[in-house]
Amino acid sequence: MIFRTHYSGDITPELDGEEVTLAGFAHETRDLGGIAFLVLRDRKGLAQVTLVKRLVGKEMFRTVRSISRESVVLVRGTVKAETKAPRGFEILPTEVKVLSAAKVPLPLDPTEKVECELDTRLDARFMDIRRPCVLAAFEIESAVLRSLRGYFYIQGITEVFTPKIVAAATEGGTDLFPISYFEKEAFLNQSPQLYKQMLMGAGMDKVFEIGPIFRAEEHDTRRHLNEAISIDVEVSFADDKDVMEILEGAVAEAYRYVAENCRYQLEVLGLELKVPKTPFRKVTYTEALEMASERSEVKMQWGDDLDTETEKFLGEAIGEHYFLTDWPSSIKPYYTLPYEDKPEICRGFDLMHPRMELASGAQRVHDYNQLVARIKEKGLDPEGFEFYLKAFRYGMPPHAGWGLGLSRLVMTMLNLENIRDAVIFPRDRRRLVP
RNA sequence: GUCCGGAUGGUGUAGUGGCCUAUCAUGAAAGCCUGUCGAGCUUUCGACCCGGGUUCGAAUCCCGGUCCGGGCGCCA
Numbered sequence: 001m002i003f004r005t006h007y008s009g010d011i012t013p014e015l016d017g018e019e020v021t022l023a024g025f026a027h028e029t030r031d032l033g034g035i036a037f038l039v040l041r042d043r044k045g046l047a048q049v050t051l052v053k054r055l056v057g058k059e060m061f062r063t064v065r066s067i068s069r070e071s072v073v074l075v076r077g078t079v080k081a082e083t084k085a086p087r088g089f090e091i092l093p094t095e096v097k098v099l100s101a102a103k104v105p106l107p108l109d110p111t112e113k114v115e116c117e118l119d120t121r122l123d124a125r126f127m128d129i130r131r132p133c134v135l136a137a138f139e140i141e142s143a144v145l146r147s148l149r150g151y152f153y154i155q156g157i158t159e160v161f162t163p164k165i166v167a168a169a170t171e172g173g174t175d176l177f178p179i180s181y182f183e184k185e186a187f188l189n190q191s192p193q194l195y196k197q198m199l200m201g202a203g204m205d206k207v208f209e210i211g212p213i214f215r216a217e218e219h220d221t222r223r224h225l226n227e228a229i230s231i232d233v234e235v236s237f238a239d240d241k242d243v244m245e246i247l248e249g250a251v252a253e254a255y256r257y258v259a260e261n262c263r264y265q266l267e268v269l270g271l272e273l274k275v276p277k278t279p280f281r282k283v284t285y286t287e288a289l290e291m292a293s294e295r296s297e298v299k300m301q302w303g304d305d306l307d308t309e310t311e312k313f314l315g316e317a318i319g320e321h322y323f324l325t326d327w328p329s330s331i332k333p334y335y336t337l338p339y340e341d342k343p344e345i346c347r348g349f350d351l352m353h354p355r356m357e358l359a360s361g362a363q364r365v366h367d368y369n370q371l372v373a374r375i376k377e378k379g380l381d382p383e384g385f386e387f388y389l390k391a392f393r394y395g396m397p398p399h400a401g402w403g404l405g406l407s408r409l410v411m412t413m414l415n416l417e418n419i420r421d422a423v424i425f426p427r428d429r430r431r432l433v434p
Numbered sequence: 435g436u437c438c439g440g441a442u443g444g445u446g447u448a449g450u451g452g453c454c455u456a457u458c459a460u461g462a463a464a465g466c467c468u469g470u471c472g473a474g475c476u477u478u479c480g481a482c483c484c485g486g487g488u489u490c491g492a493a494u495c496c497c498g499g500u501c502c503g504g505g506c507g508c509c510a
Contacts, residue, residue: 030471031467031470035468035469035470039471068462084469104462104463106461109444113460113461114460115446118502119501174508190510218508218509220507221505305509308507331510335510380510430502
């Protein structure tokens, strides 16, 4: 059984005279005595239901007047073109049914007359998402995923899933969440990195994965979470330049698709989306340091990772998406390929939005001996990487790839203040519920 | 982790020692109203994060805690 025949947003004055069934939430009711209005909201917009007391009868009039805000209602009726009504039409009901009454008072105000703090919103996320501007962001996120999948499929990239439960914290660096796995200790995976590289050794040639990653870092910022969705790509017989092209193409395609297909959502958010132009500007790490040194206070030495201040400065100076390339080998992971003629720098890159880092990638080390040496150089034990290294002993194509943060892409695209606005149920240092 | 700021009805807020039986908006309850569109009008309801201290007197000052926001750090 399908309850509704139309969404509110699909109704226009041209449907004058048509019988429709709407289903959604009671956004507001306004009772003027002899006439009352019920505004119904669904995910495509609002529709006004008009009840004239002497036409609909006392019983239906009383029912509507008693509906609490945000109750789930079903309305059957006739569309009437009416210039006095919002959007030029109203629904004259033959039946109004409360499918599920909402308790009062509400945990927040979905009509947005009163502001609401992020913490309050997240505690009542189900109701927060009823607010059109919140919903719009998640609908756009879905569109981004759809556009990226389409973009990858067209390029012959295969979608894969790699395990999120892994045996050892062997990648070094970030802290992992330990979990109990029967009689063994296990961890939630921080990145599909090692697995997607192994798939290059498996001859899958081009793969992508969209899935969760987990990091146990105790960071506390507007752009970090402990559970995130990563968009990962790995391509054989490709170098860093090739995969940067795929990456900038993916970002531009996501913007283009959203601009074209999410007009209603963008309007709700009051945004006009500018599709970034490709190719993106490329700035080497060393050039970036020089740019930053034009400011009076520079605390950074060559070889340091860029601090937040420098990142911000570069963002403001450049003002659009750009790549940071040719990083010092010392601050990129062991699987990043150093330049042959200049091993102190490597073929690693970051994709930057003026506000923050969106993605990082590299041409990878594909030579077994070099990889083992790099692991040792980083102070890690190759023994722990045996499951990974094994794939490099029997013929490993040269390959390159990257990982892109979905929420950061959406956050920067929609100019959201906090990454939590781009995640339906965010997980941070303190929040585990809902 | 660290620095700064904050916590007042369901929600968002005003209130820097007595004028607070605490402001305003929104909301809720009851009533009036036939074109509202953040409807209007009348009446009513509902709050000072927790613990200790200072003081004749604390929402307000001090100490401790909890929680929240922002910056930095951390983030292969």
